[in-house]
Amino acid sequence: MDFIQSIDWMQILRCFIVAGIICIIGQILIDKTKLTPARTLVIFVTTGAILGGIGLYPKLIEFAGCGATVPLTGFGANLAKGALEEVSSNGLIGAFIGGVKASAGGIAAAVFLGYLASLISKPKIKKQ
């Protein structure tokens, strides 16, 4: 009961709405433009990095939590954040090191879990 009571329902709603809006933008890009999924992905990551770099994205993360960090834009913002931090502690070389360092956990987990999934599953036909 304590756990349920400790949940900030407004926070979850904000998270849901912000992540939903980001996904709606992606859906519009798929349906209304000729962008390939790969390009859409790159647009999301770079937009996140730019917004992160100029300090806007951290405000969104503060507002929506996982609703802002889980979508691809959050990955971009994380790259920017890591690069900026590393630059301030290590100088210009940090621009190359920081981004990947900050997102190392996510990248390694994606590679490792992707590998695991490929061992135990087989691709299937789409439903639609």
Next chain:
Amino acid sequence: MKKIGSQTISLDIPVNILETASIVGPKESEGPLANFFDRCLDDEFWGEKTWEKAESKIIKETVNAVISKSGIPMQDIDFCFAGDLLNQCISSSFGLRELNIPFFGVFGACSTFVESICLGSVFVESGAATNVLCATSSHFCSAEKQFRFPLELGNQRPPTSQWTVTGSGAVILSKTGEGPFITNLTPGKIIDMGIKDANNMGAAMAPAAFDTLITHLNDTGRKPSYYDAIITGDLGHIGKDILIDLAATKGINIKNNYNDCGVLIFDKTTQDTHSGGSGCACCGTVFSGYFYKQLKEKKINKILLIATGALMNSTSSQQGESIPGVAHAISIEC
């Protein structure tokens, strides 16, 4: 055999379509034409390890089926014309490597079915062959993997995209028989109107279908109403509408007797394939399964079959090239 008009070949001795066979995948088996196919598979792997192997097995078994249905011994089939969509046409060459029939690999993308029949008909009519086998195949999964994205990526298909038909169609052309007969061939020119979207093939191929249709009608002096049905291979819903509109600009009304195999093979409302079917097997299975039987039973007597092909590959798409289209037509009459 002689050339009439600008690019049509009129066969003096019409070539008999002795037999056809078709095998389709699970999605096609749920479609409105399911009952017309010889065999419906419930698994897109068909017990094989890869989709490419499955596609080879599908064309192999379709060819075996058409030969056994025709009742003529294997050694009496003089030549085989076959092709598919995979790089270097491996479905056909791997699937038919144990066939022991002289083999011509044909690539015309989704127009391969009719292209093979055009070539085979010329062989039969000229006396170079008595019986010729023509076959083609495609597979949704192997085609998506090669031309678009890996299925593991799980990305969405845009609304204009078409669903590559899993299956194979095969025919045996013969010098003698009771028909239906192939009477005219109109090989098409390559037409490129600058469409670059690999997810909108119908729009890329419709101008080629239009060019071949108009040329065929001019060369033969026929009107669209001469045919009980004018059938395109895989323009899908979007391409079909474009072709009707293009024809209307020339004052030709094809609304009454025109349809497309990609529109017929799936149910638009219950099967969410977006813009309909496509692929070599689209025209191949719908003709071999459905239209051949309609012709045999004399429910229709004259059809103009126009198979459409998009002549791009994955490299040309990545380099932003436009998609050249081609369409080959044959008239089949009872």
